[in-house]
Amino acid sequence: MIRLSMSLFGAIVAAAVVLPMSGCSGPKGLTLEQRIELLPVENAEWRRIGYRWDWKVAPPLGAEERPVRTVVSDSLLLTQTSRGEITAFATSSGEQIWSTNLANPLTRYTGISVGEERVVVTSQAEVFGLDADTGELLLRQAFDSLVNTPPVVLGDVVVVGSNDGELYGHFLATGFKAWGHAINGVFEEQPVLIDGIVGAVNNRGQIVFVDPVSFRQTAQGSIFDGPGAPLGSGNGLLFVPSLDQSLWAFNPRERTSVWRYATPDPILEPAVYHNGVVYCAFREAGMTALDADTGEVLWENADQRGRVVGTRNGKLLAWDNGRLSVIDPQRGVVIDSITVPNVLSIDTDRFEDGNLYLTSNEGVVARFQPTS
Secondary structure (H helix, E strand, O other): OEEEEEEEOOEEEEEEEOOOOOOOOOHHHOOHHHHHHOOOOOHHHHHHOOEEEEEEEOOOOOOOOOEEEEEEOOOEEEEEEOOOOEEEEEOOOOOEEEEEOOOOOOOOEEEEEEOOOEEEEEEOOEEEEEEOOOOOEEEEEEOOOOEOOOOEEEOOEEEEEEOOOEEEEEEOOOOEEEEEEEOOOOEOOOOEEEOOEEEEEEOOOEEEEEOOOOOOEEEEEEOOOOEOOOOEEEOOEEEEEEOOOEEEEEOOOOOOEEEEEEOOOOOOOOOEEEOOEEEEEEOOOEEEEEEOOOOOEEEEEOOOOOEEEEEEOOEEEEEEOOEEEEEOOOOOOEEEEEEOOOEEEEEEOOOEOOOEEEEEOOOOEEEEEEOO
16 A cells, blocks of 8 residues: 655645555556646635635546545545445545455445544444444444435444345344334335434335334335435425426325425436525426425526535535536525536535535545635
8 A cells, every 4th residue: 555645736635545656557557647647736716615625536436446435524524436445535635545345346325424433334234333533344234124225323323224125224232133124126226314313215116114213114105106316304394306207295294295396307416405495406496496395496596406415605616517606595596606517426524514525537636625
């Protein structure tokens, strides 16, 4: 393992790579320097929307690998490749802390959850616990059945959705299933937490809510098809962007929906809640703001697509196909936008005025801090 530091674009770039002594061949035969340069930074544009570039890191990535996920917390940035390599960086500096590969390259991982002291990693068949500071393997346990979804970690209980239609909690203290509720279908989207209740929707549109303390169902419901994008929650409600051409809101203690907003097309963008409003992009109407309590449309912007990723100075930040837009949350008007090319995903450590982390198609991650 070789740790490199280099200066690019007038700032420090922290990069961790696996290199033979003769050189490096990354994705598509690119060198490390080429990978970094393919995530350009236009400082003037970022300053215009209230951010400044802090650092870039290039996790190890072989010629046949691709970036799979980026997960951030206040202190830790984790990246994972298609061959399972997990690399941890300090968010404050971009310094690599540790790197590990937990199983064989063919293992299908489903998600990562970062806690203050422990990182939980799930694959289809197993759950792993890692020391957040060192990457040391603390536990490795088999799931009761094949898992499809990223985990929701509640203390020592890991809540997942299975391939055979069961939402269940795995107890890390014993290594066994603590509870389970089976319905007819396959879970594909990550369960969400709604005021202490776990909610999940399978690919047939069957909805289940479970109290993870009592292990009892609080309600079941159904819609006409499965989710077309990740589920949302807020204001005591579950929000389901569905392939049945509707955005749904459910109370976790009621069988019937609180409201339904019908559209002409399947919904393929996530529903994001903030301050009493749900934001979701529809194919015809574009980015739409709905009252979370009633489903009433507050505004529509047919020229804006994508998803809301956070806020900056009270304005919405929406990411869509290479552009990051600043939107007035009251009117839906785009105030400003910048071009952000070659970006696979954008993550933030907190929704309001958080740091932004851009992951490129070549696995390079850049951090941007809010300016004062």
